Amino acid sequence: MLNRVRSALAHLVSSGGAPPPSPKSSDLPSATAEPAASPEAPKSPPARPGSRSGAPAKTTEARASFCRPTFLQLSPGGLRRADDHAGRAVQSPPDTGRRLPWSTGYAEVINAGKSRHNEDQACCEVVYVGGRRSVSGAPTEPSQGQGLCFYYWGLFDGHAGGGAAEMASRLLHRHIQEQLKDLVEILQDPSPPPLCLPSTPGTPGSSDPCHLVGPQPCWSLQKEVTHDSLVIGAIENAFQLMDEQMAQERRGHHMEGGCCALVVVYLLGKVYVANAGDSRAIIVRNGEVIPMSREFTPETERQRLQLLGFLKPELLGSEFTHLEFPRRIQPKELGQRMLYRDQNMTGWAYKRIELEDLRFPLVCGEGKKARVMATIGVTRGLGDHNLKVCGSTLPIKPFLSCFPEVRVYDLTQYEHCPDDVLVLGTDGLWDVTSDCEVASTVDRVLSAYEPNDPSRYTALAQALVLGARGTPRDRGWRLPNNKLGSGDDISVFVIPLGGPGSYS
Amino acid sequence: MLNRVRSALAHLVSSGGAPPPSPKSSDLPSATAEPAASPEAPKSPPARPGSRSGAPAKTTEARASFCRPTFLQLSPGGLRRADDHAGRAVQSPPDTGRRLPWSTGYAEVINAGKSRHNEDQACCEVVYVGGRRSVSGAPTEPSQGQGLCFYYWGLFDGHAGGGAAEMASRLLHRHIQEQLKDLVEILQDPSPPPLCLPSTPGTPGSSDPCHLVGPQPCWSLQKEVTHDSLVIGAIENAFQLMDEQMAQERRGHHMEGGCCALVVVYLLGKVYVANAGDSRAIIVRNGEVIPMSREFTPETERQRLQLLGFLKPELLGSEFTHLEFPRRIQPKELGQRMLYRDQNMTGWAYKRIELEDLRFPLVCGEGKKARVMATIGVTRGLGDHNLKVCGSTLPIKPFLSCFPEVRVYDLTQYEHCPDDVLVLGTDGLWDVTSDCEVASTVDRVLSAYEPNDPSRYTALAQALVLGARGTPRDRGWRLPNNKLGSGDDISVFVIPLGGPGSYS
Secondary structure: OOOOEOHHHHHOOOOOOOOOOOOOOOOOOOOOOOOOOOOOOOOOOOOOOOOOOOOOOOOHHHHHOOOOOHHHOOOHHHHHHHOOOOOOOOEOOOOOOOOOHHHOEEEEEOOOOOOOOOOEEEEEEEEEEOOOEOOOOOEOOOOOOOOEEEEEEEEEEEEOOOHHHHHHHHHHHHHHHHHHHHHHHHHHOOOOOOOEEOOOOOOOOOOOHHHOEOOOOOOOOOOOOOHHHHHHHHHHHHHHHHHHHHHHHHHHHOOOOEEEEEEEEEEOOEEEEEEEOOOEEEEEEOOEEEEOOOOOOOOOOHHHHHHHHHHOHHHHOOOEEOOEOOOOOOHHHOOOEEEEEOOOOOOOEEEEOOHHHHOEEOEEOOHHHOEEOOOEOOOEOEEOOOOEOOOOOOEOHHHOEOOOEEEEEEHHHOOOOOOOEEEEEOHHHHOOOOHHHHHHHHHHHHOOOOOOOOOHHHHHHHHHHHHHHOEEOOOOEEOOOOOEOOOOOEEEEEEEOOOOOOOO | OOOOEOHHHHHOOOOOOOOOOOOOOOOOOOOOOOOOOOOOOOOOOOOOOOOOOOOOOOOHHHHHOOOOOHHHOOOHHHHHHHOOOOOOOOEOOOOOOOOOHHHOEEEEEOOOOOOOOOOEEEEEEEEEEOOOEOOOOOEOOOOOOOOEEEEEEEEEEEEOOOHHHHHHHHHHHHHHHHHHHHHHHHHHOOOOOOOEEOOOOOOOOOOOHHHOEOOOOOOOOOOOOOHHHHHHHHHHHHHHHHHHHHHHHHHHHOOOOEEEEEEEEEEOOEEEEEEEOOOEEEEEEOOEEEEOOOOOOOOOOHHHHHHHHHHOHHHHOOOEEOOEOOOOOOHHHOOOEEEEEOOOOOOOEEEEOOHHHHOEEOEEOOHHHOEEOOOEOOOEOEEOOOOEOOOOOOEOHHHOEOOOEEEEEEHHHOOOOOOOEEEEEOHHHHOOOOHHHHHHHHHHHHOOOOOOOOOHHHHHHHHHHHHHHOEEOOOOEEOOOOOEOOOOOEEEEEEEOOOOOOOO
16 A cells, blocks of 8 residues: 555554544444453454354464465465565465365565555455354354355455554454344345344344344334345444454554455355455456445545534644645635635635635545545545544544445356456555456456366466566566556455355 | 425424524635625516526515416416416417527426425526626626526426525526636636636636636645536535525525425536436437436435434434434333444444434435435425424424535537437426336327427427326326326426537
């Protein structure tokens, strides 16, 4: 995430500072009870009965040093090579080891020197969701048929340190697991979800539809809620709880910075793509591109940011104005008329320049140079609780949102062939590669392999990473067209949608 | 706008109440100086030199009674027939009179009894924009080539009285004219618009590009602003100034209620469609539908409304909660878990019911029954400054936005045939007619006329209104399929995009 956080990072305050206002009242169901360990305890939640997840239970000490995804199975020597900015060797899971679920392909490469370590992280897991614990405290042990499995892929693009990305890669799927626990039976029942449930999650049979309090005709208006929207709500709340856990634990673990999060959940025939940040997911199906996410930047979220600054001017201090101007105003221009945009506007108009218009605009710049408060170039993600405006104590977090946009793709509505894939990439890929270029690389690489060769998806991920990195030439990493390749960390998942993997 | 404003309307307070917080600081350029007459004076702005607009300069007394668009040229007897809920005769401009610009077709019908008068209003004008007045106070008189003309169509769907719709139909294009005055030369100059202008709009030559202060490299980041976005900004600010004028003048004129506004501006080869409310515009081109607007309702704007309630809880009083629930919660359900959505969520999740969740949800209901504060079913428009929650003094206006969404269609990018049209309709049309049904009516009606017959567009507008109204049968107005027709006011413009009209 090259240059995403400007020089303000030097001013990061690793302790102190009030936690940002939480958008969620404290009475909401909390999933952090288990996964959110106290600052003194290891952060991995205790292994749960029936869990098939192989998430490592690393200690705090191990996490404090540089690490890469465990599925890469890197030896100490391999870890050193992965950390080498000069060679920028592309890393993938070994051919010899256990394959990733669905024969998922993965490749990554470290940046060209912008940060000490690779600040991207990745996770790929199969997660089992059992029922809630009973009142006796003993976990209910549903048979395999009663619980739910979801497949999970996550890409986390860290900034201002790798701590947030690493924590999210270990724990976000646990939060999703926790949020889905209430829904295990509801999601498997084809009737509409109950609008109201008995009081205690731990009450025996609480997720038994027979015990559910059905809709009551107390009010003429009653919304229908779909099963999909429950999964979306679970993912949204998991992101928020992950972010709250980072806020709570950042002091104990010296965790600075934040991360973008792009997450895929496959559950009961549907693919849920949740994005908070500037990573991107696309489906390439029969050669055609289907966008599965959009990027959240100061430009795409300008009106949300300006509205917040307008409604809560105290968040702007005396340094910033919520109005947008096409360039910085000079003091000598006072009284002249400058183009501006207010939070309600998509067009521009002229206004007379007043004294307070000389403040720095909350949102400025274009494209990769767009910034919130002259500091950060992404507007959604996890962490960043310590981020302050350069040379100021003004916190930036209130303007950042941890909520993802979730898109749903029904895998059963189309007969997929082995060349249909879902591609996830951090911005290191997309900064230099268009959707269409990815689609043609998909075609070129996959057609060179047998359709049932499971290694073809890793080969594709490697080709995508290599194509974005380029080769060292003329004092830089360059693409075949001689343009600069990406000097950022680059990470790519290739998830086959109709390949040899079994999706049961 | 049937049932859009519930019983709370009986509680409308026609005087008193603080003006709503304005989203625009008072130092913004004001266009109301001229068009906004004092409460004692007639509201039509003084005729401007060079103006070709035929806007009627009605007196306050005339406006206090029922009126229809002047282009209908209704006699007193015709006005009575147009006001007859039993007959519901379709009204169109007479064949014998002056045609509307571009041979635009228009038709309307009164509602089936839901309000005393037809609360829709319409306007169709050609408006000339000259330069600003010079410092001497005398208007600059540019030659025809220096000024700008725009074509203008507006549909205004009133609620809780016809006052706001009638005022908007007389004045909104004047506000747009006023906003465009600064841009007359800039829009005709192909070079990028200047970012900064000299101080006084009235300074001689202030809109002469030679006198403009060009971009200065004081800041490395500088946005490019397009000509289109200046027109969009002008339209957006015109809507806001119209709304502010309604706030200022409502006491003197006993003007209650509000209105949706759907406006089309044709300027320099481009069509700008601005919508605030639940009217709709579509282009039917070569039989294909191109949506040119979207509707703003409590459902489509749920997250904006909830965010405002969350950030400004004082706007909710003690009666409302910003959380959304799928139905009203009963006191006996306290402690149980209910589905909810917070302002950041698109999915649903369960939460434990607390005491304050028993408050009424800020947003409730679905489809045409969706309401803000249990009162109003549209979330954008003009007016409504007096609207209060039923049985309460809580104002609703802060949750309503007067800002339109503006879409641009470049008329020069496609060679249009005489059957390509832009159709504008109030919700009375769209409640019972789909986009595709409109497209097939376009095909059916226009193919029955010669391509150069200018009356074909009025015939089409009439057919659309009749098709939505239906015929009286079985104690109601019914469509051929025996479903209920629209009992609402219905108004339709049909604007030919490649017909016999001259767009110069």
